[in-house]
Amino acid sequence: MSKISRDEVAHLAGLARLAVTEAELDTFAGQLDVILESVARVGEVAADDIPPTSHAVPVTNVFRADEVRGGLTPDQALSGAPAVEEGRFRVPRILSEEA
Amino acid sequence: MTAIAEIMDYDEVVERFDPVLGLEVHVELSTRTKMFCGCANAFGAEPNTQVCPVCLGLPGALPVVNGKAVESAIRIGLALNCEVAEWCRFARKNYFYPDMPKNFQTSQYDEPIVHDGYLDVVLDDGETFRVEIERAHMEEDTGKSLHVGGATGRIHGAEHSLLDYNRAGVPLIEIVTKPIVGAGARAPEVARAYVTALRDLLRALDVSDVRMDQGSLRCDANVSLRPRGTEEFGTRTETKNVNSLRSVERAVRYEMQRQAAVLSSGGAIRQETRHFDESTGSTSAGRPKETSEDYRYFPEPDLVPIAPSREWVAELSTTLPELPWERRKRAQEEWKLSDEELRDLVNAGALELVAETVEAGAAPGDARSWWVAYLAQQANTRGVELADLGIAPKQVARVVELVAEGKLTNKLARQVVDGVLDGEGEPDEVVAARGLEVVSDDSALQAAIDEALAAQPDVAEKIRGGKVQAAGAIVGAVMRATKGQADAKRVRELVLAACGV
Amino acid sequence: MTSTASGGGLTGLTASELAAKLRAGEVSSVEVTQAHLDRIAAVDQDVHAFLHVDAEGALAAARKADDDRASGQAASPLAGVPLALKDVLTTTDMPTTCGSKMLEGWTPPYDATVTRRLREAGVVILGKTNMDEFAMGSSTENSAYGPTRNPWDLDRIPGGSGGGSSAALAAFEAPLAIGTDTGGSIRQPGAVTGTVGVKPTYGGVSRYGLVAFSSSLDQPGPCARTVLDAALLHEVIAGHDPMDSTSIDQPVPPVVAAAREGAAGGLAGVRVGVVREFSGDGYQPGVQRAFDAAVRQLAELGAEVVEVSCPHFDYALPAYYLIAPSECSSNLARFDAMRYGLRVGDDGTRSAEEVMSLTREAGFGPEVKRRIMIGTYALSSGYYDAYYGQAQKVRTLITRDFTAAFEQVDVLVSPTTPTTAFRIGERVDDPMAMYLADLCTIPANLAGNGAMSIPCGLSDEDGLPVGLQIMAPAMADDRLYRVGAAYEVARDAAQGGALINRVPTLEAV
Numbered sequence A: 001m002s003k004i005s006r007d008e009v010a011h012l013a014g015l016a017r018l019a020v021t022e023a024e025l026d027t028f029a030g031q032l033d034v035i036l037e038s039v040a041r042v043g044e045v046a047a048d049d050i051p052p053t054s055h056a057v058p059v060t061n062v063f064r065a066d067e068v069r070g071g072l073t074p075d076q077a078l079s080g081a082p083a084v085e086e087g088r089f090r091v092p093r094i095l096s097e098e099a
Numbered sequence B: 001m002t003a004i005a006e007i008m009d010y011d012e013v014v015e016r017f018d019p020v021l022g023l024e025v026h027v028e029l030s031t032r033t034k035m036f037c038g039c040a041n042a043f044g045a046e047p048n049t050q051v052c053p054v055c056l057g058l059p060g061a062l063p064v065v066n067g068k069a070v071e072s073a074i075r076i077g078l079a080l081n082c083e084v085a086e087w088c089r090f091a092r093k094n095y096f097y098p099d100m101p102k103n104f105q106t107s108q109y110d111e112p113i114v115h116d117g118y119l120d121v122v123l124d125d126g127e128t129f130r131v132e133i134e135r136a137h138m139e140e141d142t143g144k145s146l147h148v149g150g151a152t153g154r155i156h157g158a159e160h161s162l163l164d165y166n167r168a169g170v171p172l173i174e175i176v177t178k179p180i181v182g183a184g185a186r187a188p189e190v191a192r193a194y195v196t197a198l199r200d201l202l203r204a205l206d207v208s209d210v211r212m213d214q215g216s217l218r219c220d221a222n223v224s225l226r227p228r229g230t231e232e233f234g235t236r237t238e239t240k241n242v243n244s245l246r247s248v249e250r251a252v253r254y255e256m257q258r259q260a261a262v263l264s265s266g267g268a269i270r271q272e273t274r275h276f277d278e279s280t281g282s283t284s285a286g287r288p289k290e291t292s293e294d295y296r297y298f299p300e301p302d303l304v305p306i307a308p309s310r311e312w313v314a315e316l317s318t319t320l321p322e323l324p325w326e327r328r329k330r331a332q333e334e335w336k337l338s339d340e341e342l343r344d345l346v347n348a349g350a351l352e353l354v355a356e357t358v359e360a361g362a363a364p365g366d367a368r369s370w371w372v373a374y375l376a377q378q379a380n381t382r383g384v385e386l387a388d389l390g391i392a393p394k395q396v397a398r399v400v401e402l403v404a405e406g407k408l409t410n411k412l413a414r415q416v417v418d419g420v421l422d423g424e425g426e427p428d429e430v431v432a433a434r435g436l437e438v439v440s441d442d443s444a445l446q447a448a449i450d451e452a453l454a455a456q457p458d459v460a461e462k463i464r465g466g467k468v469q470a471a472g473a474i475v476g477a478v479m480r481a482t483k484g485q486a487d488a489k490r491v492r493e494l495v496l497a498a499c500g501v
Numbered sequence C: 001m002t003s004t005a006s007g008g009g010l011t012g013l014t015a016s017e018l019a020a021k022l023r024a025g026e027v028s029s030v031e032v033t034q035a036h037l038d039r040i041a042a043v044d045q046d047v048h049a050f051l052h053v054d055a056e057g058a059l060a061a062a063r064k065a066d067d068d069r070a071s072g073q074a075a076s077p078l079a080g081v082p083l084a085l086k087d088v089l090t091t092t093d094m095p096t097t098c099g100s101k102m103l104e105g106w107t108p109p110y111d112a113t114v115t116r117r118l119r120e121a122g123v124v125i126l127g128k129t130n131m132d133e134f135a136m137g138s139s140t141e142n143s144a145y146g147p148t149r150n151p152w153d154l155d156r157i158p159g160g161s162g163g164g165s166s167a168a169l170a171a172f173e174a175p176l177a178i179g180t181d182t183g184g185s186i187r188q189p190g191a192v193t194g195t196v197g198v199k200p201t202y203g204g205v206s207r208y209g210l211v212a213f214s215s216s217l218d219q220p221g222p223c224a225r226t227v228l229d230a231a232l233l234h235e236v237i238a239g240h241d242p243m244d245s246t247s248i249d250q251p252v253p254p255v256v257a258a259a260r261e262g263a264a265g266g267l268a269g270v271r272v273g274v275v276r277e278f279s280g281d282g283y284q285p286g287v288q289r290a291f292d293a294a295v296r297q298l299a300e301l302g303a304e305v306v307e308v309s310c311p312h313f314d315y316a317l318p319a320y321y322l323i324a325p326s327e328c329s330s331n332l333a334r335f336d337a338m339r340y341g342l343r344v345g346d347d348g349t350r351s352a353e354e355v356m357s358l359t360r361e362a363g364f365g366p367e368v369k370r371r372i373m374i375g376t377y378a379l380s381s382g383y384y385d386a387y388y389g390q391a392q393k394v395r396t397l398i399t400r401d402f403t404a405a406f407e408q409v410d411v412l413v414s415p416t417t418p419t420t421a422f423r424i425g426e427r428v429d430d431p432m433a434m435y436l437a438d439l440c441t442i443p444a445n446l447a448g449n450g451a452m453s454i455p456c457g458l459s460d461e462d463g464l465p466v467g468l469q470i471m472a473p474a475m476a477d478d479r480l481y482r483v484g485a486a487y488e489v490a491r492d493a494a495q496g497g498a499l500i501n502r503v504p505t506l507e508a509v
């Protein structure tokens, strides 16, 4: 019994903004299934009272002084842009409203 | 085809339903630099001139927290009577949007920097309403998009968009209330009063420009209705794009009326984002989302946790300014104001302006009367906030001083103020340039009086005969001759003296 | 140096030998650099270690190093020595592609901190090395620009993701290289190419300008053919960087001194723990035998060798394959065709959303997409606790295992990777088999402590290099170098010279 369906793969691809092909849906469904089954082993460890580690270094409170630092010139900022117009990044029309 | 939404009469709404509000306010901090990089945080610069690898989300760039922004967040929390977290983290809120360079927003999720506080807000009749604060957390703003083609720069029908990332990464504090219940018919007023109080508080803390028109203070209003007498909350809508204090009130009121109409006709409220339209005062549904949002929050691995020491928090609590409501109380006592006078002053947004004018030497009564009367009226006709009218408290104080010295009449004083408002310089410069000073030279006046008496011998005769009230005609002639720059009282004295009365 | 394997002459020398000659005025940096450029020209069409070679820029940097030295201002002990830079670190004068079509031709407008430190130290950057796309892989087969080949056997993989850097060293195209290690991407390529690779303590070397794969695990580090060379490079790139919030604000451990101390003396008083969990089934017998021999040699050097159990290391691999994909799914979201890189399908009618999806589909290879999908799944509401959350708890348990182990011993050792270099194509369709290559290297990434891979001989059944992994407590990276250098001297004495010199001669066409 496959744990992850083609539909679920399609949903994930949507969330991840990947226009996957039909063939990929099948391949990924199979591969994700194997991988997720394997990594699910982390659940074997009883860890209810174990704090999660989000950072490898036990450091807190790293702050920067509120001082202006030179950034990029507009030319540098736009240097890698696929399209530029009026000093701005030109992008295709945006469909959805801001979240 | 957009259906025009039915709305229910407001009295009926509040008779049948109990509103529940939730307000989310985003505040742009007025730090010198952005939240996670050293780019300047200033409004209105040329596009993409305040950007760097970090706020452009270039591959490899890493964020570093602006310590001043954390300090501001804590001070805001303290002023809102919140608890300050002992330990908290940033999280990534993952969703794709072209405005957002990394396609995740660095924000805080289940560990806000401050939580569980309240703000007491004063309603128009002087009643206090306590709004409970759920949390305030730190995050970053997005860039701005300009939609080209299609109608009026709106997103719909645009052919393409142009992105400017100057605003991307500007520090934001998001302040979220707990559900506001029990406001009843006054819910719209409470909403406005809350945002007003918050704005005043943030201004007093000097942490933000709090300009709703420029977007440095933004309010999203969550509204739901439940039938009166029931406990369970109804489905809520979230109205965005509410860009003024007045709009906050209007948007809440409209949503209450709209939802009541839907509910009473047997319909159901959709949980959705709605947009407020300033011109019509109504809200409209945003584009429905095809998939439910799943932000896949997880702790931001590029930033280390924040653990504000209790010493630091205590130190910051000593930096809190006098809070607006305390300030008001003190002003009322010092300036001996009635509740009503105080309210007028506050509603006009003039309290700090008056205080500064008094500080600059004016008597409280004069200062107050200038700001709430003539200047408030000017602000109104010019369509600007009183504070942005273009005259400084010390300039008002100088005008008051000139009047007190007898160098200006009230009428002339208003002309001087007009000159300052029109950008003609300092009050003294306006007086000089416009030649507005009171003609106080008695010999100059005497010549004009002699002339007027000679021109109207019969009137002169009447005065000499003891008909004192006849002096008015001569005074009027003198005032005309001096183009109103004479002190009428003094002219009258001189006229009577000249006639030996 | 007469070995034809090295191309002879200057390319056969170590970085410290080159540095000595430069210091003595026997050679110029321009000569050294030109020799390496010639070697690249001769052999790289077979090895494909480089994605980009900047001959002009390298020679200009070499001339500057020579000029500085002439005016008595050598920027560092490595001034004038050439280096190969993994194509995941930003450079303003060369493209940075991360082995992906997504960034083909992209030249960043800023230098990574590592890049900047290399330049400031007068190190000559020859070019950018090949890698698995966005550092995801263990074979360099996931590069969009074709695989890199292992100089020991051109049909085999050079490890990954930093296969370009390891192969460049083994092919004598550069004496030094930079790698980045998220789950073993410095150490595993080092092991399978017979070179030295060090993952410093997380936070020891700045990540600013390192295109992120998994932020909480990624760490740049030195790659070289000797322990001393790695130490010299380590000192150039390490140290606090205010641009990286996770950078450790402490002095760099004295790694060069430790390497010299280790080479000069034995290991008396040093306690070495052999990780029990990293042996047995799944370990190639020849790898196991080479490792056992190395452990015996450590004991002969005076080390006290004990077996240590780290029970949760068995869960490191699954925890890693949740944490790394989760973070990568977020880190790689920025590749969306809006601001830089590839844009596909912008025909004037499609929306930004469609163009994003089409571009990401076209620009990412299968392994990258697979990991983005796994990460998206693991972070989704409803799955977070069972996957990402639980993996982070496992991370805590692994850190505790290390802490307990380091109460008993000074360093831990294991094979670096369970097998020698496998054949190109052998594991491409079996992600799980591929992932096993990082089995032994992952715990140090999860816990953050430093680890080194040093060659420990050739596997007797296939004649391919085997790596010995040495792990030390966090910020005790100097221990890696002391133990590694001592072992290196003993190994070369026992095996009759440096292992790397037994690499087959590459026939220049």
Ligand SMILES: [Mg+2]
Pocket: B107, B139, B174
């Ligand atoms: Mg928010």
Ligand SMILES: [Zn+2]
Pocket: A071, B034, B037, B038, B039, B050, B051, B052, B053, B054, B055, B056, B169
């Ligand atoms: Zn910036």
